[in-house]
Every structure is written in C-alpha cells, then in structure tokens.
Amino acid sequence: MNCEHCRQLISVAVDQELTEGERGSLDEHLAQCSECAQYAEQIRELERLTAEWEASVMPFDVEQAVLSRARAKPHGWLPRLWSGSYRIPRPVAWAAAVLLLVLTVDAVRGPSIPEQTGPVNSGPALIRPAVQKIVLTESDVVSTYTTQAVSKDL
Amino acid sequence: MTPARKTDSHSFTQLFHLHKNHTYDFVLKMLGDKDAAADVVQDVFVKLHEHMDRNLPIEDTKFWLFIVARNLCLNYLRRHRKQQPLDSVIDSLEHSYNAVDSRLSALRQAVGRLDSPYKEGLILKVYQGFTYAEIAEILGTTVPAVRAILFKARNQLRDELNRTQAKGDSYEL
Numbered sequence: 272m273n274c275e276h277c278r279q280l281i282s283v284a285v286d287q288e289l290t291e292g293e294r295g296s297l298d299e300h301l302a303q304c305s306e307c308a309q310y311a312e313q314i315r316e317l318e319r320l321t322a323e324w325e326a327s328v329m330p331f332d333v334e335q336a337v338l339s340r341a342r343a344k345p346h347g348w349l350p351r352l353w354s355g356s357y358r359i360p361r362p363v364a365w366a367a368a369v370l371l372l373v374l375t376v377d378a379v380r381g382p383s384i385p386e387q388t389g390p391v392n393s394g395p396a397l398i399r400p401a402v403q404k405i406v407l408t409e410s411d412v413v414s415t416y417t418t419q420a421v422s423k424d425l
Numbered sequence: 426m427t428p429a430r431k432t433d434s435h436s437f438t439q440l441f442h443l444h445k446n447h448t449y450d451f452v453l454k455m456l457g458d459k460d461a462a463a464d465v466v467q468d469v470f471v472k473l474h475e476h477m478d479r480n481l482p483i484e485d486t487k488f489w490l491f492i493v494a495r496n497l498c499l500n501y502l503r504r505h506r507k508q509q510p511l512d513s514v515i516d517s518l519e520h521s522y523n524a525v526d527s528r529l530s531a532l533r534q535a536v537g538r539l540d541s542p543y544k545e546g547l548i549l550k551v552y553q554g555f556t557y558a559e560i561a562e563i564l565g566t567t568v569p570a571v572r573a574i575l576f577k578a579r580n581q582l583r584d585e586l587n588r589t590q591a592k593g594d595s596y597e598l
C-alpha cells in the first residue's frame with residue numbers, strides 16, 4: 272500500500288466504513304510508516320475539533336416564517352398556475368409547446384391558399400392577436416417545463 | 426443501492442417539526458450566515474409544501490429535503506460568490522477570541538472555503554451522520570467517489586488549519 276492510499280483509508284477509518292481487509296492493510300502500513308502515523312494523528316485531532324462545532328436549532332422566527340408562507344400558498348390549480356407554483360405535466364407541456372409552435376409558424380406564413388386574389392379579408396387580422404396571446408403562454412409553458420425538469424432532478 | 430423506504434404519510438406540519446432542526450443546521454453550516462440560512466431553509470420547506478400540495482410522491486422526506494437543501498445552498502453560494510471579502514472582516518474579529526474559540530472559528534472558516542462537493546460531503550458525514558451510501562445518493566454519485574470526497578475535504582481542512590497555525594495561532598494540528 273502506498274502512502275496516498277493509506278491516507279485515504281485513514282479518512283475512511285475515521286468514518287468507520289473500513290472493510291476487514293482494509294483495516295488489516297492500514298494497520299500494517301501505519302506500523303511501518305511514521306509519516307502516515309503522524310498524518311493519522313492530525314486527522315483524529317481534526318475530528319475532535321469538528322465535533323466541537325455544535326448543532327444549531329431553527330430559530331422561532333424562521334419557524335413562524337416557514338409556517339405562514341406555507342399557509343399563504345394558494346390552493347387549486349388556477350390560482351397556483353397564476354402564481355407560478357403549478358407545474359404542467361411534462362408530456363402535456365411538450366405537446367402544447369409543439370402545437371403552439373406549429374400554430375405560430377402557420378400564422379406567420381398566413382393562409383395556405385397561394386394566389387389569393389381580391390381584397391384580403393379580415394380573417395388573419397383577427398387570428399394574429401389571438402396567436403400573440405398564445406405565444407406568451409407558450410413561453411410560460413417552456414419555462415414551467417424547465418423548472419419542472421430541475422425539480423424532478425432534485 | 427437504494428434502500429426500501431416507507432412512503433411518508435404525515436402532514437406538512439408534522440414533517441416540518443420532524444425535520445426543521447437538522448435541515449436548518451445543514452443549511453447554516455453550508456452558508457455560514459444566519460440571514461441567508463433563514464431565507465434558504467424557508468424556500469426548502471415551501472418547496473416541500475408545494476410538492477405535497479401537488480400530491481407528488483416522496484419516498485423519504487429526509488433525503489428529499491437534503492437533496493433540495495443542497496441544491497438551494499449551491500445556488501445561493503453561486504449567486505453570492507462575489508461577496509467573499511466578508512472573510513477578512515471575520516478574520517479581524519476572531520483575533521479577540523480566546524484560543525479554543527479561535528480554533529473553532531478557524532475550522533468554520535476553513536469549512537466555509539471548501540468547494541462543492543467537499544463541503545456538503547463533510548457536513549453530511551460529520552454533522553448529519555449519513556453513511557457513505559446515503560451521501561452518494563444525496564450527492565448523486567458513487568460510494569468510492571464519496572470516500573475520495575471526504576479524504577480531500579479533510580486533507581484541505583488539515584492544510585488550511587496548519588497554515589492558520591503557521592500564521593501564529595496557538596494550537597497544534
């Protein structure tokens with residue numbers, strides 16, 4: 272066993288996660304290598320020092336703030352969608368994003384009948400504002416999807 | 426690797442009281458700042474509330490909370506990386522402390538300077554008592570990687586504290 276491996280095992284020993292075989296070869300190396308033995312003593316001293324850093328308890332005002340924020344959270348999907356806390360399921364978000372993309376491209380291209388003659392009717396003008404509204408929703412859907420992907424990874 | 430766990434069926438308030446202190450302690454040690462810890466730990470539990478509100482499954486609340494808390498802490502530290510000069514203010518304050526306090530505050534500062542994942546690995550092991558397998562799950566890595574993480578974390582703390590000692594503090598490590 273080299274000194275680098277020995278020092279890694281010293282850390283594992285402190286955490287009480289050594290296997291039987293590792294314990295044997297660690298003891299063997301420490302008996303022969305004074306530098307690693309000194310390193311082991313330093314790591315043990317470090318453990319004694321870290322143990323002095325006491326655990327903290329959540330302060331009462333923080334506790335109250337958490338509980339009141341949780342109570343204030345809106346219920347029902349519509350208020351939560353409005354507040355941004357409602358996540359649309361991933362397949363639905365994808366389907367909606369694709370559909371809206373198709374609709375947007377379609378609307379930008381205009382009516383598919385090519386050589387239309389005569390005065391342009393008010394059809395597309397009526398459609399466009401509606402599409403613009405939907406485009407806003409699309410970005411919402413995309414950002415919602417991203418947030419969901421992150422929270423799923425959590 | 427993933428141990429079987431029973432699904433939690435407690436209410437939010439019950440879970441909050443069960444987990445508030447160790448979650449807070451983890452976040453405070455990660456951030457080293459009480460105001461920041463108060464903000465981040467609130468976000469952690471609001472996320473839990475939202476998650477439960479949407480009836481999403483949580484296999485084990487403690488693990489879930491530590492994974493969320495770790496991510497929110499890392500986000501916070503990333504956003505506030507530029508505000509590090511505070512350390513020098515703390516340094517000057519520490520000089521008036523007695524020997525035991527200065528050893529401990531040197532340790533706290535050294536832990537504060539550890540990078541991810543060394544800081545989380547060390548705190549999860551030393552202060553939260555998780556096993557290597559559990560830490561691997563929280564950090565999304567393997568047990569051999571956790572062994573290496575803890576070894577490097579301790580090595581860096583030892584080096585930093587030796588350096589502090591060399592600067593003239595009155596303890597040996």
Ligand SMILES: [Zn+2]
Pocket residue numbers: 273274277300304306307
């Ligand atoms: Zn050696």
